[in-house]
Amino acid sequence: MIRFYKTPWFTRLWYPSLIWNIPSQDSIYLTFDDGPTPEVTEWVLDQLNQVDAKATFFCLGKQLEEHPEIGKRIISQGHQIGNHTYSHLKGWKTNDAHYLEDVRLGEEVMKEVGVTNNLFRPPYGRIRKSQIKKLDLQTIMWSHLSWDFDSNLNVNKSIAQLKRAKPGSILVFHDSQKCFDNLQLILPEILSHFQAKGFKFEAIS
Ligand SMILES: [Zn+2]
Numbered sequence: 001m002i003r004f005y006k007t008p009w010f011t012r013l014w015y016p017s018l019i020w021n022i023p024s025q026d027s028i029y030l031t032f033d034d035g036p037t038p039e040v041t042e043w044v045l046d047q048l049n050q051v052d053a054k055a056t057f058f059c060l061g062k063q064l065e066e067h068p069e070i071g072k073r074i075i076s077q078g079h080q081i082g083n084h085t086y087s088h089l090k091g092w093k094t095n096d097a098h099y100l101e102d103v104r105l106g107e108e109v110m111k112e113v114g115v116t117n118n119l120f121r122p123p124y125g126r127i128r129k130s131q132i133k134k135l136d137l138q139t140i141m142w143s144h145l146s147w148d149f150d151s152n153l154n155v156n157k158s159i160a161q162l163k164r165a166k167p168g169s170i171l172v173f174h175d176s177q178k179c180f181d182n183l184q185l186i187l188p189e190i191l192s193h194f195q196a197k198g199f200k201f202e203a204i205s
């Protein structure tokens with residue numbers, strides 16, 4: 001299923017109202033989907049802390065419900081948490097009422113750990129226009145995908161591609177167990193590369 005996690009090029013034309021990058025002179029926006037996950041998210045937080053980077057975590061409600069203490073740590077360290085639905089639904093295959101209810105459940109869990117924003121990222125980048133309209137949330141897509149979920153990933157290729165990010169780019173990683181091997185190779189390279197270039201890493205707000 002994860003193999004289809006590729007947003008077709010035409011999605012940008014269909015959905016110009018979604019956010020694909022953020023106007024900025026000197027900042028890169030790192031995002032982490034599908035957590036929080038013990039050990040993995042904690043490792044990410046330590047990495048970010050070392051270079052004073054802030055990021056946005058698009059958490060799954062069911063994960064956050066199980067690990068609220070990690071959610072609270074994310075917020076207390078100055079990062080943002082956004083909604084990634086409760087159970088990782090694929091919008092194209094889910095009717096609107098079910099989809100909206102899953103997002104609302106995710107929101108409830110987020111409120112419990114102190115989240116106040118209305119950031120949202122649809123799982124797989126797949127969402128219907130009718131769902132976007134009814135949700136009325138700030139829907140954050142991305143400009144650069146790390147492909148860290150690919151178990152056959154050419155890590156160097158991924159790093160080279162991510163290094164082409166510019167100010168305002170939104171990068172996607174996954175703080176899940178399944179992506180951890182790739183993430184451990186990719187993230188430190190990206191952090192040191194852009195730090196050396198004088199970029200800041202900011203959370204989306
Ligand atoms: Zn996801």
